[in-house]
Amino acid sequence: MAQTxxxxxxxxAPPGSGAIRFNGVRVGFTRQTGQHVRALxxxxxxxxxxxxxxxxxxxxxxxxxxxxxxxxxxEAEAGTALVDGHTAQDxxxxxxxxFQRDTLxxxxxxxxxxxxxxxxxxxxxxxxxxxxxxxxxxxxLTGFEKSKPHELSGGMRQRVSLGxxxxxxxxxxxxxxxxxxxxxxxxxxxxxxxxxxxAHHRRTVIFVTHDIEEAVTLSDRVVVLSPRPGxxxxxxxxxxxxxxxxxxxxxxxxxxxxxxxIWSQIETVS
Ligand SMILES: Nc1ncnc2c1ncn2[C@@H]1O[C@H](COP(=O)(O)OP(=O)(O)OP(=O)(O)O)[C@@H](O)[C@H]1O
Ligand SMILES: [Mg+2]
Numbered sequence: 600m601a602q603t604x605x606x607x608x609x610x611x612a613p614p615g616s617g618a619i620r621f622n623g624v625r626v627g628f629t630r631q632t633g634q635h636v637r638a639l640x641x642x643x644x645x646x647x648x649x650x651x652x653x654x655x656x657x658x659x660x661x662x663x664x665x666x667x668x669x670x671x672x673x674e675a676e677a678g679t680a681l682v683d684g685h686t687a688q689d690x691x692x693x694x695x696x697x698f699q700r701d702t703l704x705x706x707x708x709x710x711x712x713x714x715x716x717x718x719x720x721x722x723x724x725x726x727x728x729x730x731x732x733x734x735x736x737x738x739x740l741t742g743f744e745k746s747k748p749h750e751l752s753g754g755m756r757q758r759v760s761l762g763x764x765x766x767x768x769x770x771x772x773x774x775x776x777x778x779x780x781x782x783x784x785x786x787x788x789x790x791x792x793x794x795x796x797x798a799h800h801r802r803t804v805i806f807v808t809h810d811i812e813e814a815v816t817l818s819d820r821v822v823v824l825s826p827r828p829g830x831x832x833x834x835x836x837x838x839x840x841x842x843x844x845x846x847x848x849x850x851x852x853x854x855x856x857x858x859x860x861i862w863s864q865i866e867t868v869s
Pocket of ligand 2 (some may be wrong): 663777
């Protein structure tokens, strides 16, 4: 049987690093019409270092805004969003963002797209080349190093995006519906890929999704938001053993119960 490729452990985050604290965050936007929209109001959430948290909630409730505040792309009107006590300005290079839409450079090869992440991380060139090769093997992209994005399937493109994020090697992974556009089989496979990486690196992950099964399968914790301005409706610890397999989970009464509890909150708010 083929051996599962592994990653070198040198980049594992020091213990206790990557804790996130949202405290009383308020964000508003003024639309072109002049109308003011409040996306978040008095939002507070503590995420310990290394936790995998999914955020679910109705469209427009402020999920992407939350990630943007933490990464400094959007400014809070009030409150703070801190990483290990530091503002986004001071921790920008510790945060990696993966968007739902494909942000690969169309003219660059798989290898070069992943190299962008490594370049940003400022690694020494010798380490960088080794790291890129390792990631390509780990993400099962061997043989496609020189391929351009248009020559890849949707799932492969998302694996390249994930490779770029991991080459950057942030302490915090912010993932905004990263697998939302994929078919359910590919999505499940990508989820398993992500868990394999997470088990190895234990980075803090905030994962936004509309897929409740995906949220429960992946996460230590699922946070359900109300409609805009997003407030926490349910903060649920997912106490299921790891590693998790979809086939096992489907038969687990606790898994089914978690999904029911989340659905009941979503149904009452939408
Ligand atoms: N740059 C912006 N200018 C004006 N309004 C904005 C801007 N960004 C977000 N909003 C508004 O803020 C609210 C929250 O948006 P956000 O993108 O955070 O929602 P979301 O929960 O991620 O939704 P979805 O699930 O559809 O991605 C929405 O009403 C949206 O229209
Ligand atoms: Mg969004």
